[in-house]
Amino acid sequence: MAKYDEASAEHLLNTVGPAFSKLRRSALLELENPLSTKDLSRTLVLNVVHEAEQDGGREMTVGGIAEHFGNDPSVASRMVSDCIKAGYLRRAASQQDGRRTVLHLTPEGTELMARFRRHQRExxxxxxxxxxxxxxLDLARLMLKYVESQENLRSRNP
Structure with a gap:
């Protein structure tokens, strides 16, 4: 394991945040057959719905999308409407409360997410x-640990 002097450690910790902000698009756009920038943006919403469905069938609403991203509900509504118009999401009545409308991935949305996951790995x-x-492998393990810690913080501080 590497040892860092105080100045090196300070520099690393000050530059890791800006480095994270560069990760989202750069490499994904350079691959063969890249996703469109519009579909890359849509995967943000689709991923939230996908994770909810994978998390014991938890229902996701437009309000849940807004909460997840810290957006105004009208912004989340436009994001969701775009995904619906593109054929990636559909609205349905909640099985827990028929007065609520929940979101589900369509087969096309599921395929886009699978394609996105392949692009991420590539x-x-x-x-x-x-x-x-x-x-x-170390970076992959540490990134997963970082994301898990972030999710744990989010669930402790709703």
Missing amino acids: AYEHVTADWPEQER
Whole structure:
């Protein structure tokens, strides 16, 4: 394990945040057959719905999308409407409360998410192609640990 002097550690911690903000698009757009920038944006919403469905069939609403992104409900509504018009989401009556409308991925939405996941992996492998295998796996493990910690914080501080 590497040891860092105080100045090096301070520099790393000050630059990791800006580095995270660069991750979203760069590599995904450079691959063969990239997703459109519009579909990349749609995957943000689709992923929230997908994760809810994978999380014990939890129901996701437009309000839930707004809460997840910290958006105004009207912004979330426009995002969801765009995904519905594109054929990736559909609205349905809640099975828990028929007065609520919930969101579900369509087969096309499920396929877009599968394609997006493949692109994410290809991008990771492309960017880290000249890294030692152990470093590639270490970064993957640490990123998963970071995201899990972030999710744990979110669930403790609703």
